[in-house]
Amino acid sequence: MLERHFPERRLFLRSDTDTRFIRLRPATQLVAFAGSAALVAWTIIATAILLMDTIGAGNYRSQALRDQETYQESLNAMAAERDLRAEEALAAQDRFNAALVRVSDMQTELLQSDTRRRELETGIDVIQVTLRRTIRERDEARTNLAALEAPAADAPVTALPAAAEDTVNFLSAALADTAAERDQVESNAQDALLQADEMAQRIALMEDQNDAIFRQLEDAMEISVEPLDKMFRAAGMNPNSLLDQVRSGYSGQGGPLTPISFSTMGEMPNPDADRANAILGELDELNLYRIAADKAPFAIPVQASFRFTSGYGRRRDPKTGGIRSHMGVDLAAPVGTPLYSTADGTVIFAGWSTGYGRLVKIQHAFGIETRYAHMSRVGVRVGQKVSRGERIGDMGASGRVTGPHVHYEVRVNGNPVNPMTYIKAAQDVF
Structure with missing residues (x-):
């Protein structure tokens, strides 16, 4: 049965003075065919996986861009609503x-x-x-x-x-x-x-x-x-x-x-x-x-124009592409954009931290701590008391980053929480 599908073949090699041949037995032909088929199948499967990963990555990037645009529109709307509420609060205070x-x-x-x-x-x-x-x-x-x-x-x-x-x-x-x-x-x-x-x-x-x-x-x-x-x-x-x-x-x-x-x-x-x-x-x-x-940290650390580039929770790591937890939010703007404290508190760390780059930690009341990472300049010192809206430094690209932004974290009793919880809660008040 093997000879019927793979009959014995001879490959003649002729020179000027001599003629020789190589005998290709059925088993040898079967091994060569199986190897060629395996190589072709591996090539097809690898190409398909690569194409699927490329398409999936493109869809993920498109979805990420759409999510970023949605977040940016939401933040712009919240900023406008906040300004309107602030004006109404001032008018109400005057009337009061x-x-x-x-x-x-x-x-x-x-x-x-x-x-x-x-x-x-x-x-x-x-x-x-x-x-x-x-x-x-x-x-x-x-x-x-x-x-x-x-x-x-x-x-x-x-x-x-x-x-x-x-x-x-x-x-x-x-x-x-x-x-x-x-x-x-x-x-x-x-x-x-x-x-x-x-x-x-x-x-x-x-x-x-x-x-x-x-x-x-x-x-x-x-x-x-x-x-x-x-x-x-x-x-x-x-x-x-x-x-x-x-x-x-x-x-x-x-x-x-x-x-x-x-x-x-x-x-x-x-x-x-x-x-x-x-x-x-x-x-x-x-x-x-x-x-x-x-x-309490109900304010936003960036008062100038910025772009919301990453939210709180699990995300694809921008460096390695793996899925990792993100314990804060990323707000992107040019290097040197002023950063402000989001609540009254005391500076408990101001310096370099691995991964965070130039980092400022502020301890607030009620067991709340805020962190401001990847700064280009630190404008406060440890032990200094700061007020809500006081400038603490400038935005930068220090540490493990792909571009200039501030990584903003909120921790309650040492446990990270979503900073947008506080920011959204205050959108109708401040």
């Missing part, structure tokens, strides 16, 4: 400050009107006491006059003694003066009642104005506090525990945050005072939120 000044003025007017009301009430009380005393004296004078005139009516009409006549004249004059004083007191009492009614109307109008102002302030506080609370919760942080930590470090009170009291005579607290104290409490909570926001 103006309303707070108006509340202070209205409180002053309310205190003055309350003082005038109390003075009028005291005056009315004095007038009523005087009126009652005058009426009592008038009644006593009438009784005395009737007692003096009664004997004279029963006795024969004779000339009154001079002393009795003087007494009658004196009592008549006193009665006339008392009647005149009574009429004047009644007139003054009527005027005081009219003024009290007018003052009551003014107080009612002022209370309506105060209620409108308080409603505006309460709405403004709710609008200001709610986005901050959502921002912390979106970043996976408990606002209550954060506020307790901030409050423990900022526990002093005074100035405009001192509780207000409109009562100076042991009276029950005024409802306006309760509402004002509630607003001041919310304002204190807003200040605590803003302090906490400055201590």
Whole structure:
């Protein structure tokens, strides 16, 4: 069967003087055919694998470019939205400050009107006491006059003694003066009642104005506090525990945050005072939120134009092509682009680190640490305290890189987290 498919062949080799041949047996032909077939199959398979890898790599690069463009558009939209929200926050703060000044003025007017009301009430009380005393004296004078005139009516009409006549004249004059004083007191009492009614109307109008102002302030506080609370919760942080930590470090009170009291005579607290104290409490909570926001990395380290080149998580390594974990995000811009701290903190490392190149580590509150790698210049030193938005160096291409960019990391209690969680959480606030 082997000779039928691979018959014996002879290969003749002829020279000028001699002729020789090489015998190709069936087994030899089978081995040569199998080897040639294996070589051709290996060539086909290798070519197919190479083509598939090339096509797959091209698709991956195209997908990566599309993802980068999508990320860039998202960041541009977030930057525009952030600027818009910042302008709205500034405008709301201005309105809040103006309303707070108006509340202070209205409180002053309310205190003055309350003082005038109390003075009028005291005056009315004095007038009523005087009126009652005058009426009592008038009644006593009438009784005395009737007692003096009664004997004279029963006795024969004779000339009154001079002393009795003087007494009658004196009592008549006193009665006339008392009647005149009574009429004047009644007139003054009527005027005081009219003024009290007018003052009551003014107080009612002022209370309506105060209620409108308080409603505006309460709405403004709710609008200001709610986005901050959502921002912390979106970043996976408990606002209550954060506020307790901030409050423990900022526990002093005074100035405009001192509780207000409109009562100076042991009276029950005024409802306006309760509402004002509630607003001041919310304002204190807003200040605590803003302090906490400055201590957490809700900002972006690059404020100039940049390109989002790599996200957080597993990715294809740009150097080796293998799949590796990427513990931060890469933001690309020209060498020398300023880099800024994303929160208040203390520099705990500033120097060269293998792979990272020139690296800055900043320790923030709440166990948060941020890292800024591949810098061309480090502008801070270890132990230096930095504020949110303070320049810490320049972007570069030091360390293990393919081009200039900043590798930005966020770690919580030593564990890496996605920095975009904080950046996206703050896009509607800052």
